[in-house]
Amino acid sequence: MAVVLVLAGLLGVAPPAQAIYNGTILSPNKYPWAVRIQLVYPDGAVATCSGALISSYAVVTAAHCLHYNGGTPRTADVTFHYGSHPGQFTVPVPVSQGGLIVHPGFNESLLRDDVGVLHLAHPVAEAPIPLATVNPPANTSVVLAGYGCLGDPFLSHQSCPLGLPASLAAMSARVVASGSCSSITGEWSFCTFSRAKSANHGDSGGPVLRTENGVLKLVGIISAYEDPPAAKYLDLSTSIPYESSWIRATHSGV
Structure with missing residues (x-):
């Protein structure tokens, strides 16, 4: 089973956090x-x-x-x-x-x-933000957002560049079958994949979003990512509907 790394940013234990890796910086009122x-x-x-x-x-x-x-x-x-x-x-x-x-x-x-x-x-x-009522199906897209580290979470020396988080960042990811994340052991979690983007330390608890019946809703909260030998980049989210x-x-x- 792959190692699971939770995504709280511990200042004083690690350098300060910035933004989701390869995410898009959002306007303050987005x-x-x-x-x-x-x-x-x-x-x-x-x-x-x-x-x-x-x-x-x-x-x-x-x-x-x-x-x-x-x-x-x-x-x-x-x-x-x-x-x-x-x-x-x-x-x-x-x-x-x-x-x-x-x-x-x-x-x-x-x-x-x-x-x-x-x-x-x-x-x-x-x-x-309203709460979603159904889990996102596999092969649908969700948005992850947070104030976490800017660097690549798989490269510890690059994970958190200098500087405090200045803006919220977001990324899109595809929901994949729970078996893709071997650490998921129950219906309380779901798994997302992106080829070049990931949640990172400091993004823990950040919103996972999906449009439901035409309304943007909170479908999950960022929980962790799977380290190698899992494929890059698999993120685990807690299911809000659950x-x-x-x-x-x-x-x-x-």
């Missing part, structure tokens, strides 16, 4: 519900992840971002329109007051239920 998440852990580690606003006060991201090294962050901040001014703004998450919720079934080794929800300290005016009941149960408004 996806106003897309967010950059910064988490500070008790041991001083700082993680950068991506996420999506799903209600006026709730953001969905990857569970492994919220559970680093078996611990939970002591602070979490969510930034909208990261890198743009004057529209950029940051909202804290009241971690000590239950603002951080990890799926109880999360299992990092299986990439099972790799989903978490952050409750913002106050509602925001940005329109949320997890939607739990996500809705964490709060009202979705």
